[in-house]
Amino acid sequence: MLHAAVVRSPHAHARVRALDLSRAREAPGVRAVLAPGDCDALDETAEFEGRAVVAVAAETFGQARAAAELVEVEWEELEPLLDPEEAVRRGSLVGEPRRYERGGYERGLAEADAVVEAEYRTQTLNHNPLETHQCVCEWRGDGLDVYISTQYIWGVRDDVAAAFGLPPDKVRVICEYMGGGFGAKNGAGGYVTLAAELARRSGRPVRLALTRREENVGGGNRNATIQRVTAAAKADGTLTALGGEFICSLGWGGWLASTAGPMQLLHACENVRTVEYGAKLNLPAMAAFRAPGFVEGTWALECLLDKLAAELGLDPLELRRRNYANVDTMDGRPYSAKELLECYRRAEPHWERRHEVRARSDATWKRGVGLASQIWYGGGGPPSYAWVRVGSDGRANVVTAMQDIGTGTRTAMAQIAAEELGIRLERVQVQVGDSSRGPFASISGGSSTLPSMGPAVRAAAADAARQILEIAEQRFEREDGTLSLRGGEIVSPDGTTWPLEEITGLLEDGQILGKGARGPNPAGMRVLTFGVQVAEVAVDVETGEVVVERIYAVHDVGRVINPLGARSQIEGGIIQAMGHTFSEARLDDPHRGTVLTKTLDAYKLPTIADVPEIVCELIDKPDAQLTNLGSKGLGEPPIIPTAAAIANAIRDATGADVTSLPITREEILAALREARERERVGAPSA
Amino acid sequence: MGALGNGTRGLAGGTDLVPLLRDGLVAADRLVDLRRVIPSGIDGTAIGAGTTLAELEADPQIPDALREACRLAASPQLRNMGTIGGNLLQATRCWYWRLNYPCRLHGGDVCHAREGQHREHAIFANDYCASAHPSDVAAALLALDATVETTRAAGPLAGLYRLPDDHDRNLVDLGADELITRIHYERPEQSVYLKAMDRKRWAFALVGVAAARYDDGVRLGLAGVAPIPWRLASLDDLEQATPLPGTAYKLELARALGRRAIAAVGG
């Protein structure tokens, strides 16, 4: 196997003036070199740092790296565009501005007793899965095998097939296990094309693994935002208007995630006006990152709502209840299921702790409690297919070409099949991760794995069960539809039971083959997920240190399949959100547009020492309208409300209004200073 | 942990030097493993330069300031590997320097941090180069009035460091074939190290303050505030700071931690 290294633009905006590959081609161990023109993933113009220019494959990674360093590139540096507001002024946008309006926004403002406005900002964040993007490509005849760390093997198949003009099934994509994605690994990306082309030219398998530094530049990011938002309400708290301008620093590509989504969907409000801009800048393109848009938008909206509650003198939880939406806020459709009110009810005792928490404050450490609620998609949808085969030993094998990105997909699918077949979990095996050894399956993104795949697996298991029971009914001379499968046995209503193997044993080499497909989502209904988080914090008002002492999370995602895995998703989402809230930020040089935080000392992921007490609850009520399973996804919901809940707790503790993420020492010390100033001049603390 | 001349570098724990070598920030034709050469272990108030941070952290006879500085430094794995001598000689975390921008420390004629991203940078002596010295241990040892013994000489720890200028971009005053062998500290009546960082553990100091009380008063050493470990005669000296726009908060942090540290040692 050969190893690849890539020469990338060190500049945010530059053109190649001259390129000399001669020394690289002659370097020891080099087997293939690609330059612009050889492959679409290489270019002579760099519109962002990290743009690939040359790729080298050699016998060892060290040789590939050394050869890459021998590539001589003469760059002509160009002026980079880095300021998102300037980009909006100049019309440098990815796509058109997205405008949304319902009701009469101006009228809503005029009717209000209180109006609050604020500007909130969020930073650029890197996914930093512990395994960087990587693949091995190997040509076999006229087909290509791609071993890859991905969230979507079918997406990789289609991307790579398109790049090489192959019929899709000539590309086989394999992902047995992978080391985290969080949205960054939803497609193939240029690095796979490079590996495949190097493999084609060298006739050898080629491995291309991004270094951590490459990952932190080109591995995708959650884009930064500037959000200017307004909320207006009657004295009783009824929202009369919500509005916002959202400027999203997308970089040189990507897409405009819905930062305005929470404002449009979360609370009932007749008059809403939003405009979103995707600023096109000389920076690496954004990629989906765990609830893209909604994480950023909920931070602003839910902080703004607390500001409004303070202005109105209302309890923040009560304000949210008074604006509860009973039907979809955008088009009046009924929800397939919505238990947000129940989430509020269960959050109440945790919210009530604020009096006792505040009372534990002293001169230095101020304590407080804050909450925020959350809305997100996560209903999944078709298509997705699964096969279940049952052998003569009565064991079941679930086969589907999906991937397990670390969320416990194999376990959940085994549970679903085991339940439907009435057999023990250990008797079910799940085979995933290979596009040539199973039917099409959903992307593991958008919290859609379980709600998309689970119903297909259940349907396939039900199909297998039906076939087993038909044989049993003939064999034991029972009426059609009278037998069932339970506890590893075939059960008759009269109490007679037969071991399952008594029927499957008849098969010898034969197999029962069940097929299942994910059906459509319910027509005319809105499928969403909901939740509430309550944060307790302690703030050292002299040093700006914030300790998150406790987070309560309650989420409504329909039926819960694997409670242990579900809690782990919630805890993982909360800690990732705490990284977003306090310590993570991609910093770019403000003049050059180059990334400065390329390594994990500079880009600070949370450690185990940052973990608060986390108390999770799940409503666990099946969404009967949705599917045969009643489950929605939980990957994304828990990361959405955490930052706002923490910021609201900081305000509760200290009166300080933090408006920018991350809440660094400088951010909170400045907010505390402003709060003291407001108090000194006697302005209302809101 | 030290240069040996002729393109040879001494290697001890390797926690800083190994990445620097890989990144081409330090050049070496040859590496000499110093672990069996350099003294290690604790003997009264003398510490062998090869003693690891983990050993110091665990030893109850070591003053609190130094123990805490070790405990709050890096991660357990790195403290198991990293030596006190190497810790004193570690390079700055300035991202421009680490990413090999042609900055003043690399022989260039500009400090990129001053006009760029500098929230982790210096508030003192930052005119020429705004990098901040990351060593918690050095701050503690400054407060503990430490002297450094090398293969050539012995002198106060403060003398190990120098501010860079056009003639010499080095931050350390150590000969090409000179190695740190031992560190001696003065036993204080009481001492403490306080550190502000971006996460609860495993981050470099935004500001670290060590205070040690002796008969004649309290001595203060700071990390993360200047290109070299920084000694303060008193907190009043913080008025002399020249923070950059993005580092003004560090002054506030230094005041708060300084007051606390002095109070903690009964000063």
Add this chain to the structure above:
Amino acid sequence: MKIELTVNGEQREADVWEGESLLFALREKLGLPGSKNACEQGECGSCSVLLDGTLVCACLVLAAQADGHDVVTVEGLGATGEPHPVQEAFVEAGAVQCGFCTPGLVVATVDLLAHSPQPSEDEIREALSGNLCRCTGYAKIFDAVRLAAQ
């Protein structure tokens, strides 16, 4: 150069470039891919191994420095079908999501429990703070350590 070292109790030899890391030697030369490469410079703990009984990042140890020394990797803790009690506890507690950080965390936990069989919560926080996990949120890792300590 040729290095000789004890790996998981076995005498092993490897032909390495002396500047390459012990991690590289383990993964690419000795067929032991359990230790993971995630950060390349000692910041994430995914390559944690025991070197002469001390917990270190294998990415920061030069292969040449390991010559004549004793190394225990995650592969040396348990065998297929016979997991180490710490590995069993990680499975039981659900302390794994994608699993990439798990080998390093298992080795670090074994080291913690060797020094402190009944660690307090604060000790766990201190001892595992050099092992980054991007998925689990660490809560289940606390559970696993407590379970393994029983």
